[in-house]
Amino acid sequence: MYKIISEETDKSGMKVLNIDKSDLIELMEDYKDRKYFLSSITGVDMKDHIDVIYHLHNFDKNDYICVKVSTTDEKVPSITKLWKAAIVDEREQYDLMGITFEGHDNLRRILLPDDWVGHPLRKDYDLNKVQYVSVDRDGNEHVSFDDKEGW
Amino acid sequence: MKTGDMGVKTTTLEKALEWGRSNSLWPLTMGLACCAIEMMATQAADVDVARFGSEIFRNSPRQSDLMIVAGTTTKRMAPRLKRIYEEMPYPKYVIAMGVCVIQGGPYVDGYSVVLGVDKVVPVDVYVPGCPPSPQALTYGLITLQKKIRNETDR
Numbered sequence: 001m002y003k004i005i006s007e008e009t010d011k012s013g014m015k016v017l018n019i020d021k022s023d024l025i026e027l028m029e030d031y032k033d034r035k036y037f038l039s040s041i042t043g044v045d046m047k048d049h050i051d052v053i054y055h056l057h058n059f060d061k062n063d064y065i066c067v068k069v070s071t072t073d074e075k076v077p078s079i080t081k082l083w084k085a086a087i088v089d090e091r092e093q094y095d096l097m098g099i100t101f102e103g104h105d106n107l108r109r110i111l112l113p114d115d116w117v118g119h120p121l122r123k124d125y126d127l128n129k130v131q132y133v134s135v136d137r138d139g140n141e142h143v144s145f146d147d148k149e150g151w
Numbered sequence: 152m153k154t155g156d157m158g159v160k161t162t163t164l165e166k167a168l169e170w171g172r173s174n175s176l177w178p179l180t181m182g183l184a185c186c187a188i189e190m191m192a193t194q195a196a197d198v199d200v201a202r203f204g205s206e207i208f209r210n211s212p213r214q215s216d217l218m219i220v221a222g223t224t225t226k227r228m229a230p231r232l233k234r235i236y237e238e239m240p241y242p243k244y245v246i247a248m249g250v251c252v253i254q255g256g257p258y259v260d261g262y263s264v265v266l267g268v269d270k271v272v273p274v275d276v277y278v279p280g281c282p283p284s285p286q287a288l289t290y291g292l293i294t295l296q297k298k299i300r301n302e303t304d305r
């Protein structure tokens with residue numbers, strides 16, 4: 001049985017559950033049985049750890065709940081086995097936040113080109129190193145730090 | 152009453168061509184972000200840009216001679232934008248619409264935005280604003296027409 005570390009209600013009346021990441025799959029399975037659907041996955045960089053936030057929605061009761069998991073090693077279990085919608089959301093979080101979802105079959109970048117360096121929504125991403133994207137004749141994208149390459 | 156007298160106007164071939172070109176600028180629909188909404192409003196009945204001969208927004212670069220870059224150009228879009236520009240036949244012109252396209256605008260600190268589309272394609276007229284009003288874009292178009300006819304002092 002999963003253990004809820006703390007439970008609170010936010011300003012809009014939504015239930016927020018803080019849980020440990022080892023309990024994540026179990027809790028999600030339980031909520032899936034209660035007809036909740038995955039609405040979104042987001043990540044927050046707190047510098048010493050990363051919060052991963054899942055929003056679930058029940059259409060019958062029109063009820064949103066929010067599940068928060070925090071991780072220090074950038075890894076969380078994947079919930080793609082429960083909801084197919086998580087495939088795209090987890091790829092996006094991997095792309096922009098660098099969170100690795102363990103058990104995801106196809107975890108690669110979705111918005112940025114494949115050889116982009118770094119994860120841009122992280123606090124330690126270096127904005128001074130500008131990267132440039134260029135496309136060759138076959139439509140393959142290349143990323144470089146050299147502003148002469150590309151356009 | 153018709154008398155049959157006709158006036159004669161002399162001009163150079165070049166001037167006639169410039170006059171014709173400037174009054175039949177067909178824009179390419181290059182709406183990349185929110186500025187595109189204002190570009191559509193410019194084309195619509197209120198500020199009707201057809202008065203200046205630009206009513207047909209073409210979807211193919213091969214049929215158009217004006218590219219209105221309307222909206223944030225991201226780094227991933229820039230090579231594609233350049234390629235579309237290169238597919239347009241000569242003579243071709245570019246209007247940079249909105250501060251995003253001019254220098255980055257609200258996204259100047261971002262990681263993904265090209266800071267100035269003039270790094271990618273040559274720009275003829277800059278229309279500032281976030282977004283520029285349809286009137287401003289119309290003024291930009293008139294400025295471009297004057298530029299084609301060598302009437303501007305800038």
Ligand code: SF4
Binds near residue numbers: 187223248250
């Ligand atoms: S200039 Fe303003 S309105 Fe235009 S694309 Fe940029 S943010 Fe949107």
